[in-house]
Amino acid sequence: MRLQDYWGIGPKTSERLVEALGTERAVEAIESADVRALVDAGLHRGRATRILRRANGEAGMDVLATGDARSVYDDLLGLAADAALTAHAADRIRVLTPLLDRDAVEERLDRVVAARDAWSGLDEADREAVADAFAAYDEADGSDLAAVETAVALREAGLTDGPFADVGALDGDRLRDAADALADVRGSIDPAGDLGGEDIEIASGADAELDRLREQLSAARDLADSAFDVLESVRDGSLRDFEALEAATIEHVARETEVDPATVRSAAPDEALDAA
Structure with a gap:
């Protein structure tokens, strides 16, 4: 449309x-x-x-x-x-x-009344907790983390049935795990998997494997920016042909980046072209 x-x-x-x-x-x-x-x-x-x-x-x-x-x-x-x-x-x-539609009118009214009754049934402390959670949600512009933290607050306040049945159906432990994970995420995650043009960034220290890969990527980029230095490092009088030079280069890159040599080899071009 x-x-x-x-x-x-x-x-x-x-x-x-x-x-x-x-x-x-x-x-x-x-x-x-x-x-x-x-x-x-x-x-x-x-x-x-x-x-x-x-x-x-x-x-x-x-x-x-x-x-x-x-x-x-x-x-x-x-x-x-x-x-x-x-x-x-x-x-x-x-x-x-x-x-x-009359049925739709009554259904909407029932939901409104149920929400009102649920709110009326809270004591002052729980009302403040829920209000604070929703205020934080607004301040965070409805972020994924704020949504999860709001759901946690609603569960802890006992709002798990009636209009809040969907919240009650959620696993409390998983919600807390999700909150911990999302605290390290920058950007909004679309449930359908679409990033909407935005980059998702995971904070350093959130995942050891991701940090290791980042370090390897950084080292690889440094080598790519200094290709002639790499060539000087691996070239000596014993390298008589291209195969030997290629093997020495792969070994050097693997050592400097801590990437498995087989992975480096799989990313290497099949043929080298001298553009000089």
Whole structure:
């Protein structure tokens, strides 16, 4: 689907979204009502909200036939959004549209009531713990680590059933392991495996094997930047042919980088061309 097929997205907005997110990610953000993604791409929050409402509930919005009706509806959602614990939750509230199906209306209401009852059942200390966890989530711009730490906080506060059943189904030990691992990750990990154009970086000291490979890579790059020095190091009067020179070079590279000689040999070119 073309971005300009969505209500409120013209050529300039489409160009901005493609430049910031790419077409596929922009469409995904619209279809999933991701306000933050559109705002981060440069759209005003109010405009992003209107676009997402139309994209995900146009029939419901048509029920609000007058400007006054839409204004009252916006005010109601604004009041609800003001009570949200996170900016993300507030955004999700603001993009809600009227439902036309009675069963869907009752299901949404049941979820809201269940969440209210779960919150009312917490003591003051647990409420503060949950609020602090969600505040940290917002401050971290909804990072992967913040999401995991929020889930841990919810479990520790006893929010594991009703609207929080998905959190309750998670393994607590694995969540803590994930938090420890993500603390060393820089960048966002897409569940689908798409890095979205961003590099994922693992901090030094997080994994011994990765650190070893980094050191080998650094040593190999140093050798690549000083190829003539390498040649001088391995060349002596006993090297009479190319095979001997190649073997000596592989041995030297393996020794300097601590890479297995077989690995070095497999990366070596089959033939050497003298461009001089």
